[in-house]
Amino acid sequence: MVRASPAAGLSRRQPFISDFFNRTPNPGQGPNHPRPSPLKGAKKTNPEFKLAAGNAHESGPKLLRTSPRQPTPTANQGPPPGTLKAHEGHMVGVSPLPTSSLSVEAQAKRSNQREVLKQYPLSTMVWAKFSKYPPWPALVSADPISQMTYDNEEDWLHVLFLDDPPTRAWVPLEGVEIMKLSSLSEESSGKKPRGRWAQALIRAKKRAIQVLKQGLPQRRKFLLTLEKNIMNGSKDSEDSAPDVHEIAEGDEERENQSPKVNRKRKKNASKRDMKGKRLKRDPSPVNSLEETTTPSHGEENGLSEYELIRLKNIEARQKMFAELEIGQLKKSLSDSFSQIKSYNASQRGLAAKKDKAEDLPRRQSLRLKKIDADTGLQLPDKEPTTYVLPDEHPRQALAPLGLSDLLTEAGEEGSKLTTSRRFLESLEETLRKPVTNNNSSFGTDFKDTSAALSKLQIKPEQVAKVVPDRIFSLDIHPTEDKLLVAVGGKWGGLGLWDVKDVDSASNGVHLFMPHSRPVNCLSFDTFQCNRLISTSYDGTVRALDVQQQRVNLLYGDENDSVYTCYHRQIDAHTFVVALGNSGDAAIIDTRKDNREFSSRFSVARSGSVKTVDIHPCLPEKLLTTTSRGDCQIFDIRSTKTSTHGVLPTWLDLTGHTKALSSAFFSPVKGSSIVTVSYDNKLRLYKSWGSSASISPYSSIDHNNQTGRWLSTFKARWHPRRDDLFFVGCMSHPRQINAYSDQGFQYPSLMGEDLGSICSIVVSHPSQDIVVGGNSSGRVHVFM
Template sequence: MMSSQNLSENNSNDEEKPKVKRKCSELGTPEIEAVFPKEECGLQKLALDSQTEPSVGIARDSKDMLSLSSERQSNQDGDGNENETTDMDDSTELSAYEKKRLKNISENAEFFASLDLVETATKLRDVITKKPSHGLKRKKPKKAEDEIVCRRSMRLLKVDPSGVPLPDPSPRPDSVVDQYTRLPPGPLKMMPENQNGENEMFKGVLQMWMKISQPRNKNTQKLSNMKRYQANLTDMIITEDDVCKITKARICSMAIHPSETRTLVAAGDKLGQVGLWDLSQQPREDGIFTFILHSQVVSCLNFSPTNPAHLLSLSHDGTLRCGDFTRAVFEEVYRNEERDFSYFDFLADDASTLIVGHWDAGVAIVDRRTPGTSYEQFFNSNMSLIRTLQVHPVNRHYFIAAGARDVHIYDLRHLKSKGTKPLITLTEHMKSLASAYFSPVTGNRVVTTCADDNLRVFDTSCMSSKIPLLTRVRHNNNTGRWLTRFRAVWDPKREDCFIVGSMARPRSIDVFHESGELIHSFFDGEYLGSVCSINVMHPSQNILVGGNSSGRIHVFKG
């Protein structure tokens, strides 16, 4: 038990010592307030700093700890100033816990000092601050022994089974044919490629052709009503004899002869071949004749409206030819080796002048009455390209052109050599166009085929700046790259109905009214099993011809 004097002295000593309040949140303990002597608080702060500061400063704090602990130990052993020893009494001596704590601090400081963290941090700093090289590292070439040797056949190595190299046969110059090389200019003799030598049957076809190709007056019969027309479509059927392959590649254009006694069909394919088929010949192979007239796609075929013995064909290779079956020759009507042709139409009623569209949006007026060579007038439109064009059936100074996404109607009387502006522009199409055609009788309607899966019908009865859209028919026009694109064409016997191929299954050919109503679908599960992209109707008979992408013709007859 302490005396009252000692207690009073102790209390007086405690009052003289400054007290430090620290929140335990700094020490990582629950948030309470504690009172420590000044020296003890400094030791705790140093201990915390040694645990929270970066590794670079550990060595410096460790030395401070060692010096502080040694001073504290010397004070405990009686070393130091005499004033300090006289002022301290038993109450200021460290407890066993504090002694153990100081011992742990000193041991930890010695351990961190032995790790040489300062030198390690200096080395890391040098590595981090080193500038990266901006040069590209080249890959080391693989060694020959590391590469995997692929096995190759002896045929590719050009050796025989015994290992002896085979001779390399150099191709003869005349055996190498470039499919894009234009045929020589001038007329070509009408000799079928699929017939050998002089064919007596083909001579008989030529004589027959001259008889059925006499000029006739235009058919002015009254159009039948819709019920009668629909009944006629229902009566049209296809048989095995009405399907035949007449071209080597996929069909890109077709035309049907206007004869009312015989059915003659012409088709142009992707490689420049033109095939003719006389359906009255049996067997079917005897009525098929093929001709190589061009070196690229035959994109347009038409029989002359005044002389059906003339068949005109246009190709992307920049040539336009006329097959005259009365003289058995294919004449060259128009040639331009610097431009690719896309489409053509007859400008005059007597077919003496033509309008030719170019892929680069050029338009040429060709006069066939000039002896020897054709006279040409060339104009530039403001379109990016021209896919199809057609002359108005009544007002023949108008023509319509389908481009990339716009349909333009031009007036021939205002064509200019540069920058011709259209009279009317139809801009409702969202994707690329395939075709645009006037209705055949009055030209009061225009049907367009677009890649946005829509068929559109416009009212062109009044040639004003704005042409109203009458109908939008939802139709799958996604033919892909291996099929010829659909072209909706008018039935020449009707003013209000058009024909287009179909992607639906079973395969069919659809007939729509201008209002968007589906009038009839031609299909046959046995004889029509492919997509007919190009279709044409006979101008006076109930005959429909469809061509697919393998060169095959399908004929529906009433």
């Protein structure tokens, strides 16, 4: 049975040698039993001490400590006064002192003690309830420390449980019930017990039936054998729980056992000694039953075998205490401790200055101080209905911003301002040149494109952190003199990276802060290549003019009532802008007031507008996507509105079951449309149809579940091809996917230096270059 010793959890736990030497005496022992002093390390290193302690531990460590109410026996003392002789009924634990010398209360306790011991004599089979265990078969036995079976003070009874191996404990008398063979047989024949201790309880009941069938002499012999095995420290179930029938047949059968069994037991004993690293014990204490079976003078006086073993063990231990000279050691240690005096510092000379106690204000809770626990702000006397938290990223002024207003930190008017100015001057010389190469990159057919994509590589110097946080937008300047990448960040950062600049301190990276919210769309001006148009969630559309080295405001809402999320250029002066959760789109004319829209119209009955796009050949055709899964084409020339105030739908692209993140026309002829949806599909549509709604002509399975911490995927066409587009990928190893307009997949872009998901992907119009941005602000360039 696997459980802790029943004595665990009680104040009467089983003691060890250290407990004996460090215990404190009970005040009730009186002055005749002086307190033994702790030995500390005085004599524990003595080999004789170690040998004697080992002998005492193996012969029965539980007998080294006396009961809290029993004095330690001396060499000249006989059995302690708590032992009753055999002719008095074998009721161990009753003192034979004359009752005339006791008080009335003590006589009443002694009478109660005799009544209990008459009811529960030694080796009585009982049901004992200990702690949280179920009632368990047990034998009434004597405590090896105090030699008592009943504690009159605590009203406890000492029992030995029929475990495997056996265990002992003091249990309350109210939890003890005498066991009867008839009730045990009826209970064993009924329902079997269930639970953690079911199997162990069944075995204990079987053993209890065997014990109950034996007579009182055989039962006491069985108890004696169990006590002997416990004192010897046996851990084998065969030795600790002997068979009752073997005990009843007598000691002669045990002596006549086969040599093979004896050899096996000796072998097991030697293994236990090696495992526990025990010392060889002195054969002087009586530990075997064979030594007590011969008639002795004690048996002639009526003592039982159990009491003979106990008396001989007491005598052996008293000899050991005398050899160890415990009394002398106690006295010497007590004298040495009494000579140690406490140290008092000298008071002569200068008096030590005492530090004055700091007068601290009375502590109060944040509620009493009227401070908000979340924000740390001082609360007004009256609880407000709304709170206005300080904005860590305030919006820039709705005016043109100089170069000093765009730098990220205060005090950068010096070196960084000069560096940024020189960088923009070098860009202005390059970007003023017109782009004359109208050829497209990556070949002309599927085979050439596959071969060109397979040759692309990424190296460590082609990866850089351009913005400090997540990337929301990307674009590449079409020039071939420089490889200039523009990056829009989460908190309004606009980064420019000259990829081929590997010698400067910043590796060609320069950061500006024209916005205060995510820059969701970036594009170089198609008609003025030295301008970079940016649209942000802060409700502004701005243009970075490299030649003027400032940022101009194209649109800004003073009330900050709407947020702009995407734009597309219609001509040199007009842009169409998506107005987010309002469900509207608006036209911005840079020749008019930058605080007002040229026109505004509703394109979504419900939900927010995600992206907008203009047909490359038909600029009046507007493509929109919404968070409700709607993808529609409108004619912005129409002045009519539907019953819900929404522009009439020119063409409805059906099939989406969840929200869309992007939809774009093919850039050359606008014949195809690619959409990205949260239903894990990439869909390809024709941009025209004979009916008001069309279905996709191709659908591609693609994991688009970017989650909360990644930017959403946006499939972007090659700037000069209608048969090639790129999109990010969630697969391992990390890669960038490329597809044709028919849904065929090209070789994916991957490498050792691409270790994250690139949500935003763009390509160079005339060079075999693909750029991807991840959610930590890093840009990866394949070339």
